[in-house]
Amino acid sequence: MATFKIEGGHKLSGNITPQGAKNEALQVICAVLLTADKITISNIPNIRDVNKLIYILSELGVKVNKTSDNTYTFQADTLDLNYLESEKFKKEGSSLRGSIMIVGPLLARFGKGYIPRPGGDKIGRRRLDTHFEGFIKLGATFRYNKNEQFYGVEAVKLTGTDMLLDEASVTGTANIVMAAVMAEGVTTIYNAACEPYLQQLCKMLNSMGAKIDGVGSNLLTIKGVEKLTGCTHRILPDMIEIGSLIGMAAMTKSSITIKDVSWKDLGLIPRVFQKLGIKLERKGDDIFIPEQQNYEIQNFIDGSILTISDAPWPGFTPDLLSIVLVVATQAKGSVLIHQKMFESRLFFVDKLIDMGAKVILCDPHRATVIGMNHESSLKATTMTSPDIRAGISLLIAALSANGTSTIHNIEQIDRGYQNIDGRLKAIGAKITRI
Structure with a gap:
């Protein structure tokens, strides 16, 4: 079983090209x-x-x-x-x-x-x-x-x-x-x-x-x-990796450019991250994410708490709900994450709570996230990746945390993300594969 050691708190910068889908x-x-x-x-x-x-x-x-x-x-x-x-x-x-x-x-x-x-x-x-x-x-x-x-x-x-x-x-x-x-x-x-x-x-x-x-x-x-x-x-670029990289930039207060994303095939993905307060700029077929010290979750127009849920295309893909949940832990404001399709996909939130995140798991399908507005950083811990998307979410959390985190069972991450440690190290991440 392989392991990642992640030294958190470092900003990322530069260009990264998503893998094939x-x-x-x-x-x-x-x-x-x-x-x-x-x-x-x-x-x-x-x-x-x-x-x-x-x-x-x-x-x-x-x-x-x-x-x-x-x-x-x-x-x-x-x-x-x-x-x-x-x-x-x-x-x-x-x-x-x-x-x-x-x-x-x-x-x-x-x-x-x-x-x-x-x-x-x-x-x-x-x-x-x-x-x-x-x-x-x-x-x-x-x-x-x-x-x-x-x-x-x-x-x-x-x-x-x-x-x-x-x-x-x-x-x-x-x-x-x-x-x-x-x-x-x-x-x-x-x-x-x-x-x-x-x-x-x-x-x-x-x-x-x-x-x-x-x-x-x-x-x-x-x-x-x-x-x-x-x-x-x-094959198209992987929209799930693109969403993961957007969340990674926001959580680490980084400025990166995601190259050749095939904007026309991203659907609601950019808009959902914008609802979390993350700034995105379209540059040709690239996405530029500028450095942000803070990002604020939008409420619904009547003032009620934002709910982000999955739905069949052209609705929001369920594969990105885990990433959205992690990103929301450092936003200003609160959001309800509603995972309709799979009843075990939110069970990784206990790891985030161990890191200091304010998350209430309402039931197997719903979690309320109270964002900390980057006022209190997540703290490093030791985790085990339960599935592909939870694994990359925990990696994002570790990159933003204070201290050195350990993620075991990274074979789960390798199932869906190509040479993720090498590609992230090229833009400034501190990751060691053991």
């Missing part, structure tokens, strides 16, 4: 299974979860070639489908939640897809019903081995249909879309997720020959095709 990478890399042709994908982040998925695909028989630091070619022309029922796959696939998205393309192209119950962050229940209900609607037969916790879907032929998803699941929508692009006839998916990463997947599939209309909306219409071809695709 983790959540998009997991989707588009699975899409390479839909064709025997070569696919080139660039701006792939070098992080644990993505590397693990690439490894699983290579074990399945996909030819993987790394052509530069963040560019790969993939060719799924000769696959060993027996690997899907091996003990090795049951072990490797269960350690990565993103592995669920290989099922849709395998079902579309080969008529069968299997997956062990996937793991991932321990942030609450993350059900898979949406995925499999969509496959069943397309004509697949579902089976589940309860003893081995192993899922399977099989179909002689997939047929287009109309479906209303029970939730706007991003991975569920991605999986169903990848299955439907080669189904016979027309599929409509209502209440589809419309996050930028899902839009990117649809654009990539269309460049491969798919026929998907309504991209960017919650109603997708897909005309099935018989075959898909190769393509070249570039």
Whole structure:
């Protein structure tokens, strides 16, 4: 188990470029299974979860070639489908939640897809019903081995249909879309997720020959095709890392420039941080955060306390609520953080309370933060990272704290953030990896 030692209280300065988007990478890399042709994908982040998925695909028989630091070619022309029922796959696939998205393309192209119950962050229940209900609607037969916790879907032929998803699941929508692009006839998916990463997947599939209309909306219409071809695709910058860096600058009273952020794909993210009182300037496609000694939380127009909550896109992403909560601990004013989606994601606040933050955990989904206006700094402590987003939030807190903090289990942070210690040290952070 690796550890970070963080000497807090140092200001950051300079430019930093966000990594490629983790959540998009997991989707588009699975899409390479839909064709025997070569696919080139660039701006792939070098992080644990993505590397693990690439490894699983290579074990399945996909030819993987790394052509530069963040560019790969993939060719799924000769696959060993027996690997899907091996003990090795049951072990490797269960350690990565993103592995669920290989099922849709395998079902579309080969008529069968299997997956062990996937793991991932321990942030609450993350059900898979949406995925499999969509496959069943397309004509697949579902089976589940309860003893081995192993899922399977099989179909002689997939047929287009109309479906209303029970939730706007991003991975569920991605999986169903990848299955439907080669189904016979027309599929409509209502209440589809419309996050930028899902839009990117649809654009990539269309460049491969798919026929998907309504991209960017919650109603997708897909005309099935018989075959898909190769393509070249570039992954967006990671909006979650961009939000993390904004919060980091504010907490450490730093001035930094975040390069090439793809502003048009950030949605509400800049506005939510501005509601916390953080100044942002758009410079071309960069974000400049000037040094601020203080930032004040805006109330609602009737004077009531601000509430920040997550919602399906174009609402505010749940992956940034942990960062917003940490940033609010040093703001002037109070805010209610309402995490609607996952009932365990706020359980890291006890670490912040140990550091001197004024946070009241109302219930598993809500926390009230009373900001200290930088009048009382957080104090260093020893922590353990419970998940990716809580891990980066604790890192932000440690960078702003007085003294030297220790964060254990940083493998969780490495799952979602590429060389975070090296990149932050380049702009002035004092971090040592042990």
